[in-house]
Amino acid sequence: xxxxxxxxxxxSEAVKTLYGFDAEANQIxxxxxxxxxxxxxxxxxxxxxxxxxxxxxxxxxxIGEFLKKSNPLISGFxxxxxxxxxxxxxSYWLKTLAEIHAAESFGIIFADENSKLMMxxxxxxxxxxxxHLGHIRNNLLGHSxxxxxxxxxxxxxxxxxxxxxxxHICKSMLAWKLxxxxxxxxxxxxxGDHLVGKYYVIFDxxxxxxxxxxxxxxxxxxxxxxxxxxxxxxxxxxxxxENNDAEVRQLWEMMNGWVYAGFDKTYNQLGVSxxxxxxxxxxYLEGKSEVERGEAMKAFYRREDGSVWADLxxxxxxxKLLLRADGTSVYMTQDIGTAKLxxxxxxxxxxxxxxxxxxxxxxxxLSILLDKLxxxxxxxxxxxxxxxxxxxxxKMKSREGTVVDADDLMEEMIxxxxxxxxxxxxxxxxxxEEIEAIVRMxxxxxxxxxxxxxxxxxNMTFNPKESIDFNGNTGPxxxxxxxxxxxxxxxxxxxxxxxxxxxxxxLDISEKESSxxxxxxxxxxxxRLAGEEFSPALIxxxxxxxxxxxxxxxxxxxxxxxxNPDLKQFRLVLSExxxxxxxxxxxxxxxxxxxxx
RNA sequence: GGUCCUGUAGUUCAAUGGAUAGAACAAGUGUUUCCUAAACACUAGAUCCGGGUUCGAUUCCCGGCGGGACUACCA
Numbered sequence: 001x002x003x004x005x006x007x008x009x010x011x012s013e014a015v016k017t018l019y020g021f022d023a024e025a026n027q028i029x030x031x032x033x034x035x036x037x038x039x040x041x042x043x044x045x046x047x048x049x050x051x052x053x054x055x056x057x058x059x060x061x062x063i064g065e066f067l068k069k070s071n072p073l074i075s076g077f078x079x080x081x082x083x084x085x086x087x088x089x090x091s092y093w094l095k096t097l098a099e100i101h102a103a104e105s106f107g108i109i110f111a112d113e114n115s116k117l118m119m120x121x122x123x124x125x126x127x128x129x130x131x132h133l134g135h136i137r138n139n140l141l142g143h144s145x146x147x148x149x150x151x152x153x154x155x156x157x158x159x160x161x162x163x164x165x166x167x168h169i170c171k172s173m174l175a176w177k178l179x180x181x182x183x184x185x186x187x188x189x190x191x192g193d194h195l196v197g198k199y200y201v202i203f204d205x206x207x208x209x210x211x212x213x214x215x216x217x218x219x220x221x222x223x224x225x226x227x228x229x230x231x232x233x234x235x236x237x238x239x240x241x242e243n244n245d246a247e248v249r250q251l252w253e254m255m256n257g258w259v260y261a262g263f264d265k266t267y268n269q270l271g272v273s274x275x276x277x278x279x280x281x282x283x284y285l286e287g288k289s290e291v292e293r294g295e296a297m298k299a300f301y302r303r304e305d306g307s308v309w310a311d312l313x314x315x316x317x318x319x320k321l322l323l324r325a326d327g328t329s330v331y332m333t334q335d336i337g338t339a340k341l342x343x344x345x346x347x348x349x350x351x352x353x354x355x356x357x358x359x360x361x362x363x364x365x366l367s368i369l370l371d372k373l374x375x376x377x378x379x380x381x382x383x384x385x386x387x388x389x390x391x392x393x394x395k396m397k398s399r400e401g402t403v404v405d406a407d408d409l410m411e412e413m414i415x416x417x418x419x420x421x422x423x424x425x426x427x428x429x430x431x432x433e434e435i436e437a438i439v440r441m442x443x444x445x446x447x448x449x450x451x452x453x454x455x456x457x458x459n460m461t462f463n464p465k466e467s468i469d470f471n472g473n474t475g476p477x478x479x480x481x482x483x484x485x486x487x488x489x490x491x492x493x494x495x496x497x498x499x500x501x502x503x504x505x506x507l508d509i510s511e512k513e514s515s516x517x518x519x520x521x522x523x524x525x526x527x528r529l530a531g532e533e534f535s536p537a538l539i540x541x542x543x544x545x546x547x548x549x550x551x552x553x554x555x556x557x558x559x560x561x562x563x564n565p566d567l568k569q570f571r572l573v574l575s576e577x578x579x580x581x582x583x584x585x586x587x588x589x590x591x592x593x594x595x596x597x
Numbered sequence: 598g599g600u601c602c603u604g605u606a607g608u609u610c611a612a613u614g615g616a617u618a619g620a621a622c623a624a625g626u627g628u629u630u631c632c633u634a635a636a637c638a639c640u641a642g643a644u645c646c647g648g649g650u651u652c653g654a655u656u657c658c659c660g661g662c663g664g665g666a667c668u669a670c671c672a
Contacts (some may be wrong), residue, residue: 001601017639023607027615029614029615031613034616034617035619036616036617038617042615042616044615044616045637046615046652047652049652050652056652080616081616082616082652082653083615090664110605117648128672166671166672167670167671167672168671168672195613201624231643241624284622305670307670316600317668318668321670323670324670324672328670330671330672331671331672356602356666357602357666357667358665358666358667359666359672360600360601360602360667360668361600361601361666361667361672363665364601373619373627379625387602387665387666388665388666390654390665394665395666408658414642422635424635426632426633426635431632442635450609453610453611454609454610455610457602457603457609458602458603458610459602459603459664459665459666460609460610461608461609462609463609465610466608466609466622469621469622470635471620471622471635471636472619472622472635473609473611473622474618474621474635475608475624476635477621477636479635479636480633480635480636481635483633483635484632484633484635485632485634487633487634488632491632492632494615507605529613537610537611540622541610541611543645544611544620544621545620546646551636551637552636552637552638553642554632554636554637555628555634555636555637555638556637558632559632560632561631561632582669589672597631597633597635
């Protein structure tokens, strides 16, 4: 039984004995004692004052006395207002640290054959332009959540749906065909995804010019948008693609090949990966046939022009297009097909889509459509909806060139890490390979932590003009602390000091030390909560707090020069445990920590 | 218009209905013969407005005001 449940039971017994009060579980509120007060854990007395018919102070005093007498874990207490602050015995914390230190993978639950399977979709890029900062948030969240769920005992399949077909792809293809003069990644020196993105922009430029011209000749904007030759050509291309036109398919394969090579580099740099990749081009036909099946079973209906729709007005929503009049598919069509294929391919217990909150409506609709098609799992899809990354001026707009490119940003962060390291002279004794590895770790660590420390549901702001900090609540701060601990441990090993376990369980350790053990002890429940809430931010904030506390300890106490060998050993064990939790926790965020920096 | 999200120091972020609303950055000041000063310490600074529920509300409810997203034969 853990400390909390022991105390809850003890408090329950206390109020029963003292006041004849049968407390319900949620009435016994145990919380961590705030820093400014003496104590480790605090019982909130207010729920009992009515039954006690005493002032909160008096009741707190009585309950405190009772607990202290009946429980050797409690070494003391004090009451302030309606709060009973309990001191937990030092020996308890020593025993706890020994357990933490001995644990194989503290805080982690491994999956076994009985574990349930969670499929997590993230990234889901379009193959018409390179990845940007918004995708970075998506990828980091998806990867981290997969790690966190795995640490909570789920079997996880990471998946990606590549939106490799559709009108937007045809736009890049058409522009390249018209204006590209055979340009390739090799001939241009451009990364493949950037090259294709360039033609997407070129399409848009020419398309806009054409619209403008048509409007000057008297068309309304709406008419012009529909009748511009470029868009008609792109639509024709999409139709040709769906009809397996050899030439279009060949162009498509070539350009997508460029993009995939580029994406692979970006994913690799970012440190994310997938167990199973689906391609829209391979799932949309399944979606189409599902839509047709839905039409046959009268879940959907066909309009006179041949387009197929779902009427969702009964669900409080609008009507939703599922197939265009020319028979081509839309985004929703393929998502239906992809979902079905996934459930065919895997025994999925929980399907999670990591997709931005701008698509809340889309997933609401998808869920209903799958349900209407008779899939019993339709309503159980989880849309993990995260907030947008905004610039100080507002949303990033690819057409206005305000996007922050993923490759550029990562490179900048690594360069900043390199400069900082040089200024501080931290890596003067390292080989160039080591330097490369460390500055990469630190640069990416700063970026990843910056993004993941924010509550995923909230929008966040990124200011490209102010580069991401390396001091304070940042990735490098945490990495630095880890490196410092490792440095001390290396020296201890050199000095042949044994810190493989604790020899003395009756040491008189300080408040700061016992509170560090207490904090370490919270790690498993933070991992549990992060899993339930789908929130890497909880892990990030926890690690920051741990590291901040540890740095105070490191500053105020000496480790290797401590004269009492048992105390020295305790501090080494404590330090090693902190380093281990930092490494594990940061690992759950997809952030590496260095041995030195 | 409709649906949904959101509003905390100058800025970026925290706070299972609990104590004097925490950090970081930016500003100012200090700490190094001592295990890595990418550290530590100190000073100053905030809950959009109005009601309600509660012993207690940043948190829950209602009404304003501000910001955002969605509401495409785009993805």
